[in-house]
Amino acid sequence: MRLRAVGPCALALVAAVSVLPGRQAADTVATVTYSEADRRQALEYWTAGRIRQAGASLDEGATPADQKVWRGPRIASIGRLFFVNDKGEDSWCTATSVPARNHSVVLAAAHCAQVPASPGNHHISLVFVPGYDKGAMPYGAFAVRAFTMPRSWETDDAYDVAALVVDARAGRRLADVVGTQEVAFTGRPGGKVTVFGYPGTRPQRGEELMSCTATARPSRHHAQEVPCDMGGGASGGPWLAHFDGARGTGTVTGVTSYGNDATGDTAIAAEYLGPLARQVYDRAQDE
Secondary structure (H helix, E strand, O other): OOOOOOOOOOOOOOOOOOOOOOOOOOEEEEEEEEEEHHHHHHHHHHHHHHHHOOOOOOOOOOOOOOOOOOOOOOOEEEEEEEEEEOOOOOEEEEEEEOOOOOOEEEEOHHHHOEOOOOOOEEEEEEEEOOOOOEEEOOOOEEEEEEEEEEEHHHHHOOOOOOOEEOOEEOOOOHHHHHHOOOEEOOOOOEEEEEEOOOOOEEOOOOOOOEEEEEEEEEEEOEEEEOOOOOOOOOOEEEEEEEOOOOOOOOEEEEEEOOOOOOOOOOOOOOOOOOOOHHHHHHHHHHO
């Protein structure tokens, strides 16, 4: 089962989004943009109070023992990605700032922005809050102006990776404010990784950054997996290889996608970051 983005607050909103014209029909990457009015509305919608309430009434079960609240240095490049989903609910995922020519790209799971196999059905009111911790938003919120995804995700529910492009805030671009985590497109498991996310399990309910360290392995049902049972809200969270706990830095080798499948496994899974993920990332760098 895919790790779902979570959120209980229903609200019916409509946003105007556009798929950029001029791409070839065989293009493997799709791009969705949000208007200036959409982005302004998103920042107005996600007040500090609404963000704090996003997980308050959730009950995703108790946080598993293999997950720990991150107590090291603040990792400003990782944060919560808030949005209103296709059911009109306040929801969130986890996302990560990565190096880019435009200094404005975050990686997440594609299902954090686009309903799979449902062309045109995008989430709305997307904002990225880096370094979020128990209501504190030390760098504010960055509105998402565009995202790129595999066309196979949009049409066929295949390859759950997206790159989101955010607006500058107070004239400063995201990477210049919060830094980045390196990313590697090797197309294979990342070895020993530290997985981060903001799961909706209690008592944290998305308010604290959680981590779990394990060795990534090929998955029977997906691409790569780790035996960490993170709940909804951790979707899109980075799998960091070569992680330096003293500095809070590593290399993204996957983003959380699936978990808790029908076999009863407690693993979570991610796509391999290979050539298609690289195309998605490269397209976002130029948006």
